[in-house]
Amino acid sequence: MTDGATLEGWTPEIGKGVPLEEVIDKAFDYRGNVTVVKTDGSETVGYVFNRNRDVAVPFVQMFDADGAGPISIRYADIRTIRFTGRDTAAGNSYAAWLRAKELAKTTQHPEKGSDPAPSRGA
Amino acid sequence: MKALVARKKYVYLCTNAILLKQKLEAGLFEPSNYFSFSVHLDGLRAEHDEAVCRDGVYVDAVEGIKEALRRGFRVTTNSTLFDGADALRMREFFDTMMDLGVEGMMISPGYSYSKAPDQEHFLRTQRAHDLFSTLLSNPKRRWKFNQSPLFLQFLMGKRDFECTPWGNPTYNVFGWQRPCYLMQEGYAASFKELLETTRWENYGRSSGNEKCRDCMVHCGYEPSAVHHTFASWRGFRDTVQATVTGRF
Numbered sequence: 612m613t614d615g616a617t618l619e620g621w622t623p624e625i626g627k628g629v630p631l632e633e634v635i636d637k638a639f640d641y642r643g644n645v646t647v648v649k650t651d652g653s654e655t656v657g658y659v660f661n662r663n664r665d666v667a668v669p670f671v672q673m674f675d676a677d678g679a680g681p682i683s684i685r686y687a688d689i690r691t692i693r694f695t696g697r698d699t700a701a702g703n704s705y706a707a708w709l710r711a712k713e714l715a716k717t718t719q720h721p722e723k724g725s726d727p728a729p730s731r732g733a
Numbered sequence: 734m735k736a737l738v739a740r741k742k743y744v745y746l747c748t749n750a751i752l753l754k755q756k757l758e759a760g761l762f763e764p765s766n767y768f769s770f771s772v773h774l775d776g777l778r779a780e781h782d783e784a785v786c787r788d789g790v791y792v793d794a795v796e797g798i799k800e801a802l803r804r805g806f807r808v809t810t811n812s813t814l815f816d817g818a819d820a821l822r823m824r825e826f827f828d829t830m831m832d833l834g835v836e837g838m839m840i841s842p843g844y845s846y847s848k849a850p851d852q853e854h855f856l857r858t859q860r861a862h863d864l865f866s867t868l869l870s871n872p873k874r875r876w877k878f879n880q881s882p883l884f885l886q887f888l889m890g891k892r893d894f895e896c897t898p899w900g901n902p903t904y905n906v907f908g909w910q911r912p913c914y915l916m917q918e919g920y921a922a923s924f925k926e927l928l929e930t931t932r933w934e935n936y937g938r939s940s941g942n943e944k945c946r947d948c949m950v951h952c953g954y955e956p957s958a959v960h961h962t963f964a965s966w967r968g969f970r971d972t973v974q975a976t977v978t979g980r981f
Binding site: 639660661662663672681703705708712 | 786787788907908919920932
């Protein structure tokens with residue numbers, strides 16, 4: 612996840628320009644729990660760790676919020692996926708860390724400007 | 734881990750070592766010739782703390798290394814080098830690790846993968862060759878690398894390999910990660926399933942896969958180097974020569 616671009620709180624409506632496969636891929640990449648809403652109305656909250664659509668019956672696999680699993684759910688049985696859990700990757704980018712460090716330095720040593728440490732990517 | 738060691742399997746436990754000293758003091762581990770800590774350190778204090786985006790990690794890790802060595806554990810290090818890495822500082826880092834008593838070091842260029850927090854500072858192929866050539870063209874005899882010398886020559890641009898993504902398979906609570914340690918594109922339930930159902934032709938430089946284009950990471954290329962060592966007399970000779978002379 613890039614800095615500042617979190618899917619936390621996203622509740623996509625499948626079919627309105629948002630294909631199910633794309634939402635599943637995003638859930639697979641998401642570093643947090645999601646809520647999988649099935650076509651029968653039931654919901655499973657947990658972490659999606661796998662998905663495979665290169666097989667005859669595409670499926671996702673997840674561990675539920677209590678750690679039970681793996682639970683397999685067919686693509687065909689999924690109505691949508693809501694990104695309900697905290698995005699643990701949000702705000703953890705290198706850029707965010709640099710900003711926080713600069714801010715801390717400015718607060719502690721307002722008279723000093725530059726970082727003496729060698730810088731990456733210079 | 735104790736069960737693996739009891740079966741005389743070699744275990745290299747990769748750790749950021751932040752809690753290593755604390756866990757050692759709690760008696761969580763026992764020294765064994767079959768067990769080594771592999772401490773992740775990307776350079777000296779400033780570079781490592783910046784690489785992991787957290788101040789103080791280097792100091793904690795070094796304290797952990799010292800404590801482990803004092804207690805008779807085997808300790809190695811693994812280092813990822815990013816764009817902008819300073820070859821002179823890294824040589825100083827190698828000296829520091831040897832001074833600490835680390836028995837071997839592993840180095841590898843970083844790889845740009847979508848879940849990594851820093852997307853801007855990974856090494857592209859030519860820059861990687863330049864950096865590792867500068868770093869290793871005049872190695873000190875006291876530096877001990879815990880990896881294939883042919884892989885180090887590959888990093889320097891002196892020889893070419895294709896990736897062997899199944900060479901260092903990753904297994905975790907989710908299963909067998911495909912296709913490799915770096916690219917997380919799903920999981921197989923068994924090693925057999927991993928080997929038989931992963932489309933290996935889609936990976937490696939020659940596949941044309943954009944994600945593999947600039948990858949030079951040891952999880953895929955070190956197995957290729959080791960295979961070359963034992964698959965040909967020339968590979969074996971070159972490995973022996975580099976090992977004996979300490980030159981890459």
